[in-house]
Amino acid sequence: MAKYVLKRLLGIIPTMLIIVTLSFFIVRVAPGGPFDGEKKLPDVVKKNIEAKYHMNEPLLKQYGRYILGVIQGDLGPSYKYKDHDVNFFIGSSLPNSMILGVIAITLAVVFGVTFGILASVNQNSWVDYLSMGLAVIGISIPLFVICPVLQLVFAMKLQWLPTSGWFRSGDPWTTVIMPSVALSFSYFANIARLMRSSMLETLRSDYIRTAKAKGMKRSTIIFKHAMKGALLPIVSYLGPAFAGIVTGSVVVEQVFRVPGLGKFFVQSSFNRDYTLIVGVVIVYSVILVVMNFIVDVIYSFLDPRISYQ
Amino acid sequence: MKKLFSKISSFFSDKVRMSRHDKAEKKGATNEFDQVVQGNSLTKDAWRRLRKNKAAVVGMCVVIIYALISLCAGILPIYSYEEIIIDHQYLPPSLTRTAGELMMKRQLSELYATAWRQGRLAITSEENAMLSQWIENDKTSRVWDWCYEEGQKQLAAGTFSFNASEQKKVDKLEESIKSDIQVTVGSIRWTDPETGKTRKLEKLDLMTLVEIYSKVLGGMDTAKVNASLESGVTSQMKTEVKAKNAEMELTSEELDNLVSLEIGSIGQEGFAAKQIALAINNIEAMVQSSMKKQIKAEIKEGTNKEFPYKATEKMFDCLDVQVEASLKNQRRYILGTDNLGRDLLSRIIYGGRISILIGIVGTLTSLFIGIVMGSIAGYFGGRVDYYIMRFVDVLYGLPYMLLVIICMAIFGTNILNLFFALAMVSWLTIARMVRGQIMSLKNQEYIEAARSMGAGGARIIFKHLVPNSLSVIIVYSTLRVPEFIMQESFLSFLGLGVQAPLSSWGSLIGDSTQGMTNYPWRLIYPALVMTVFLFSMNFFGDGLRDAFDPQSKNML
Numbered sequence: 001m002a003k004y005v006l007k008r009l010l011g012i013i014p015t016m017l018i019i020v021t022l023s024f025f026i027v028r029v030a031p032g033g034p035f036d037g038e039k040k041l042p043d044v045v046k047k048n049i050e051a052k053y054h055m056n057e058p059l060l061k062q063y064g065r066y067i068l069g070v071i072q073g074d075l076g077p078s079y080k081y082k083d084h085d086v087n088f089f090i091g092s093s094l095p096n097s098m099i100l101g102v103i104a105i106t107l108a109v110v111f112g113v114t115f116g117i118l119a120s121v122n123q124n125s126w127v128d129y130l131s132m133g134l135a136v137i138g139i140s141i142p143l144f145v146i147c148p149v150l151q152l153v154f155a156m157k158l159q160w161l162p163t164s165g166w167f168r169s170g171d172p173w174t175t176v177i178m179p180s181v182a183l184s185f186s187y188f189a190n191i192a193r194l195m196r197s198s199m200l201e202t203l204r205s206d207y208i209r210t211a212k213a214k215g216m217k218r219s220t221i222i223f224k225h226a227m228k229g230a231l232l233p234i235v236s237y238l239g240p241a242f243a244g245i246v247t248g249s250v251v252v253e254q255v256f257r258v259p260g261l262g263k264f265f266v267q268s269s270f271n272r273d274y275t276l277i278v279g280v281v282i283v284y285s286v287i288l289v290v291m292n293f294i295v296d297v298i299y300s301f302l303d304p305r306i307s308y309q
Numbered sequence: 310m311k312k313l314f315s316k317i318s319s320f321f322s323d324k325v326r327m328s329r330h331d332k333a334e335k336k337g338a339t340n341e342f343d344q345v346v347q348g349n350s351l352t353k354d355a356w357r358r359l360r361k362n363k364a365a366v367v368g369m370c371v372v373i374i375y376a377l378i379s380l381c382a383g384i385l386p387i388y389s390y391e392e393i394i395i396d397h398q399y400l401p402p403s404l405t406r407t408a409g410e411l412m413m414k415r416q417l418s419e420l421y422a423t424a425w426r427q428g429r430l431a432i433t434s435e436e437n438a439m440l441s442q443w444i445e446n447d448k449t450s451r452v453w454d455w456c457y458e459e460g461q462k463q464l465a466a467g468t469f470s471f472n473a474s475e476q477k478k479v480d481k482l483e484e485s486i487k488s489d490i491q492v493t494v495g496s497i498r499w500t501d502p503e504t505g506k507t508r509k510l511e512k513l514d515l516m517t518l519v520e521i522y523s524k525v526l527g528g529m530d531t532a533k534v535n536a537s538l539e540s541g542v543t544s545q546m547k548t549e550v551k552a553k554n555a556e557m558e559l560t561s562e563e564l565d566n567l568v569s570l571e572i573g574s575i576g577q578e579g580f581a582a583k584q585i586a587l588a589i590n591n592i593e594a595m596v597q598s599s600m601k602k603q604i605k606a607e608i609k610e611g612t613n614k615e616f617p618y619k620a621t622e623k624m625f626d627c628l629d630v631q632v633e634a635s636l637k638n639q640r641r642y643i644l645g646t647d648n649l650g651r652d653l654l655s656r657i658i659y660g661g662r663i664s665i666l667i668g669i670v671g672t673l674t675s676l677f678i679g680i681v682m683g684s685i686a687g688y689f690g691g692r693v694d695y696y697i698m699r700f701v702d703v704l705y706g707l708p709y710m711l712l713v714i715i716c717m718a719i720f721g722t723n724i725l726n727l728f729f730a731l732a733m734v735s736w737l738t739i740a741r742m743v744r745g746q747i748m749s750l751k752n753q754e755y756i757e758a759a760r761s762m763g764a765g766g767a768r769i770i771f772k773h774l775v776p777n778s779l780s781v782i783i784v785y786s787t788l789r790v791p792e793f794i795m796q797e798s799f800l801s802f803l804g805l806g807v808q809a810p811l812s813s814w815g816s817l818i819g820d821s822t823q824g825m826t827n828y829p830w831r832l833i834y835p836a837l838v839m840t841v842f843l844f845s846m847n848f849f850g851d852g853l854r855d856a857f858d859p860q861s862k863n864m865l
Contacts, residue, residue: 014703015703015707018703018707019707019708022707022712023712023715026712026715026716026719027715027719136844136847136848139847140791140840140843140844140847141840141843142795142798142799142839142843143799144798144799144802144815144818144819145818145836145839145840148818148821148822148825148832148836149832149833149836151825152825152826152829152832152833156447156825156826159446243708246708246711247708247710247711250714250803251799251802251803254803255822265711265714266714266718266803266805269714269715269717269718269719270718272719277715280711281708281711281712281715284708284711285707285708288708
């Protein structure tokens with residue numbers, strides 16, 4: 001087991017290296033730089049600026065310098081916002097994104113699993129149809145439609161919730177409701193569908209029949225015997241779900257004006273703020289890779305049939 | 310003679326008998342009771358199952374309707390999707406009322422609302438409080454509607470009247486609603502007076518364009534015209550440079566320096582290209598305005614013009630112009646207009662065309678890459694398989710949508726880039742699937758038979774293996790199309806996808822998020838159209854999967 005965990009941990013390193021390298025070079029291959037577009041700088045000034053940010057060195061040397069910095073936890077200075085470095089931006093905006101993401105994934109798992117179990121236990125009843133209908137809606141409607149529609153209905157027409165803003169004074173938690181619900185909706189849908197089908201399969205298996213024959217209570221069978229086995233596909237779905245939530249938060253943060261990482265990401269891509277782009281990508285990928293790692297470890301705990309090779 | 314005839318006839322009857330026999334033989338497979346047994350192919354069987362699935366059939370029909378509409382968008386009787394009419398900004402959707410009536414209503418509501426503010430509208434204090442409450446809650450449109458109703462009533466009853474300047478406004482609007490003409494200029498062709506050849510304006514060189522322009526301007530000196538074009542381009546660039554450096558306070562001297570730098574950097578050819586573009590633009594504008602004058606004069610003289618009016622007119626002796634004229638305020642916008650007065654209906658239709666096109670072509674591209682990579686990995690196995698699959702695994706771990714966003718932002722946002730960026734990252738799942746299929750098929754006897762007959766790797770893969778795994782691939786790819794559309798729209802929503810004047814569902818929704826309270830139709834209709842399409846595509850795809858693989862029905 002320890003060997004497996006160690007191996008998976010070591011596997012993270014090349015993935016991260018590829019991500020850093022890819023984004024580092026993609027950003028620099030394109031024409032135009034962070035100091036173009038503004039007033040054309042006199043050559044001397046430009047040279048000085050480039051020397052300050054080490055941009056006059058050969059690309060490979062810059063790359064090496066950057067990698068060294070990243071290993072030490074320094075993501076470099078921002079090219080666009082003077083006097084601030086990337087660590088500052090990430091430090092101030094990451095917590096907001098994390099709160100949003102964690103709430104969203106929790107909502108999705110809790111409601112998805114509940115609805116999936118309800119649907120599978122009452123197969124072909126109204127509960128089943130309701131939850132599967134919700135699931136189809138969640139899968140078909142894209143996030144960027146859900147967000148403005150929620151805003152229109154609940155904030156502007158009904159005026160139950162604030163339109164946007166993040167932890168506004170007064171009643172702070174109401175601002176979190178809409179973004180997190182919107183973000184979690186399609187993952188809720190997928191989890192509900194997955195849970196229903198895997199529950200149905202488990203409920204038909206032999207050991208459940210045995211449990212029934214022994215005269216166990218229905219609730220015990222469902223929660224103690226069936227659910228444990230049926231949760232496996234959900235756990236393996238969590239990896240892609242995290243990836244989707246990370247990307248989706250870009251939209252949600254834009255629509256609901258959440259001061260999170262996503263906002264910086266799109267902005268800095270337009271600004272060609274090289275270090276900020278690569279920094280945000282690194283943070284996102286670290287989250288993703290670590291989450292995938294945790295999911296894998298949990299999975300191997302839950303399902304002993306998986307060999308640790 | 311008789312003999313010959315009988316011979317011929319017997320020959321023919323033989324033939325007839327024989328062919329009948331053949332047919333019976335071909336009908337072929339009979340069971341032990343001599344009943345004809347019909348074979349059933351996989352597709353036939355799947356079709357039979359698909360037909361039973363109501364949701365899938367409805368989905369298929371909807372998808373076909375969408376496809377037909379977007380195919381026929383060019384010949385549908387809808388307004389242009391890129392024509393900007395500033396007067397028609399933000400007109401609400403209406404089936405019965407024309408743009409003019411809606412504009413009139415808007416003007417009147419505004420006047421009544423102002424009158425209410427000034428206290429000239431006689432209403433009770435309760436009503437007054439209600440209106441103030443609405444204003445506080447940001448429900449301006451409701452206030453306007455209410456004021457309109459009330460104002461109309463009071464105007465009819467004679468308890469309220471407009472003052473002189475207001476009356477003038479109303480009259481002016483009424484006049485313009487009656488008579489305003491929108492002239493659209495299509496392609497302009499120029500006939501060379503010497504050779505008699507006709508060519509499009511875009512294909513002419515600068516000298517000829519200058520000549521034409523001077524003629525259009527009423528025989529101005531060509532040198533003067535050329536000079537004016539030059540200064541026009543320079544001032545154009547000046548505004549561009551100024552906009553680029555909006556945050557810096559430039560002195561006029563610095564600005565001039567920058568502009569001359571910019572001119573130097575685009576070179577003589579770039580400058581000439583800009584001049585040509587400007588000249589064409591100006592000629593079009595001149596043609597448009599003089600056409601408008603002409604038509605108005607004709608109407609005044611009493612010539613009866615049928616609107617909409619479409620014709621190719623000869624202007625300034627040498628230009629053939631395709632003209633389309635219509636009474637612009639008689640238009641009906643079924644789904645309303647957007648912030649630049651463009652018809653939302655046609656923008657949705659053309660947007661759908663682009664979204665669906667990207668969905669289909671993107672899926673095909675990713676299918677192509679995925680099939681090639683997957684089948685090579687699956688068929689050759691060993692080291693090739695190992696490296697391709699490791700590569701796929703690593704790419705799987707990337708937050709690829711983020712990389713697509715970076716690519717779009719940095720390499721420029723045009724459709725081709727969008728499409729490549731999406732296709733490059735979406736072939737992974739297909740490659741994995743095809744690999745699995747091919748690995749399970751490659752040890753079958755018929756492959757061995759093909760190999761024993763000397764077929765090479767490529768032939769076996771593309772003639773035997775891929776066609777046999779095609780049904781799985783097709784089913785999967787129908788489920789890919791909505792996902793592709795979602796991704797494209799996601800990027801367009803962020804402003805990284807399709808650029809104006811083109812539209813896509815995503816960009817329409819993205820644009821609509823500003824001013825949602827007052828113009829909700831701009832959000833609702835594109836969202837609805839897109840959701841219906843995604844719904845039906847998902848149902849159709851699910852139905853197809855169930856039909857081709859009935860075992861999977863209860864799986865996901």
